[in-house]
Amino acid sequence: MRTRVKICGITRPNDGVVAAEAGCDAIGLVFWGGSQRCVSLQQAEAIIAALPPMVTRVALFVDPSEAEVEAALAALPIDLLQFHGRESAEFCARFQHDYIKAIAMGDAQSPEQQMQKHGKAKGFLLDSHASGAAGGSGKTFDWSRWPGLKDRTLLLAGGLDATNVAQAIKQTRPYAVDVSSGVETSPGIKDPKRIQEFLNEVSRVDSH
Numbered sequence: 001m002r003t004r005v006k007i008c009g010i011t012r013p014n015d016g017v018v019a020a021e022a023g024c025d026a027i028g029l030v031f032w033g034g035s036q037r038c039v040s041l042q043q044a045e046a047i048i049a050a051l052p053p054m055v056t057r058v059a060l061f062v063d064p065s066e067a068e069v070e071a072a073l074a075a076l077p078i079d080l081l082q083f084h085g086r087e088s089a090e091f092c093a094r095f096q097h098d099y100i101k102a103i104a105m106g107d108a109q110s111p112e113q114q115m116q117k118h119g120k121a122k123g124f125l126l127d128s129h130a131s132g133a134a135g136g137s138g139k140t141f142d143w144s145r146w147p148g149l150k151d152r153t154l155l156l157a158g159g160l161d162a163t164n165v166a167q168a169i170k171q172t173r174p175y176a177v178d179v180s181s182g183v184e185t186s187p188g189i190k191d192p193k194r195i196q197e198f199l200n201e202v203s204r205v206d207s208h
């Protein structure tokens with residue numbers, strides 16, 4: 001099966017277009033004020049309007065209020081929610097929208113323990129942060145801790161770039177990889193060359 005690719009932290013319409021044209025499957029919009037990649041609803045609207053069809057639009061939140069999530073869903077055609085904080089299963093399931101839950105691989109709790117709580121999640125995004133700390137750190141985690149689960153949809157994130165994504169896929173065999181800082185020149189500013197190199201590497205390892 002082909003490895004899907006999500007490019008997260010898009011802040012400019014043209015970066016979304018470049019990511020889509022390079023072949024990514026999903027783009028992520030960060031709605032958390034603590035991130036340098038945070039976008040307003042107006043910015044997100046412009047990014048989404050510029051996208052071609054068939055690209056999944058993911059809205060990323062970190063411990064949001066219910067009103068923040070509802071405001072985004074009311075204003076924008078969001079396909080998938082991504083909760084990257086300490087949100088409960090009950091909170092994540094409240095929006096009648098598919099969601100993926102970030103799993104903190106820097107946490108004392110095992111990924112399996114964290115996933116067990118979220119029976120309704122569409123998938124899990126394993127990132128290198130500790131619970132309570134911010135994601136999007138640009139750091140990898142120990143891929144040997146990848147869960148051996150076959151019945152859940154698992155997405156790999158954390159410090160990926162064109163130099164390590166092939167090895168990461170070989171070792172973990174994720175459903176998708178998710179990248180932010182590894183395809184940037186500075187936070188929130190995507191680099192077309194790095195995006196293309198990243199997509200090329202994913203295709204190369206998939207074809208072997």
Ligand SMILES: O=C(O)c1ccccc1N[C@@H]1O[C@H](COP(=O)(O)O)[C@@H](O)[C@H]1O
Nearest residue numbers: 008035135136138158159178179180181
């Ligand atoms: O991108 C951010 O700024 C961000 C902020 C808070 C939580 C998550 C965030 N991004 C997510 O983290 C992964 C890993 O990022 P990186 O590739 O290590 O920079 C990213 O793919 C986003 O899903």
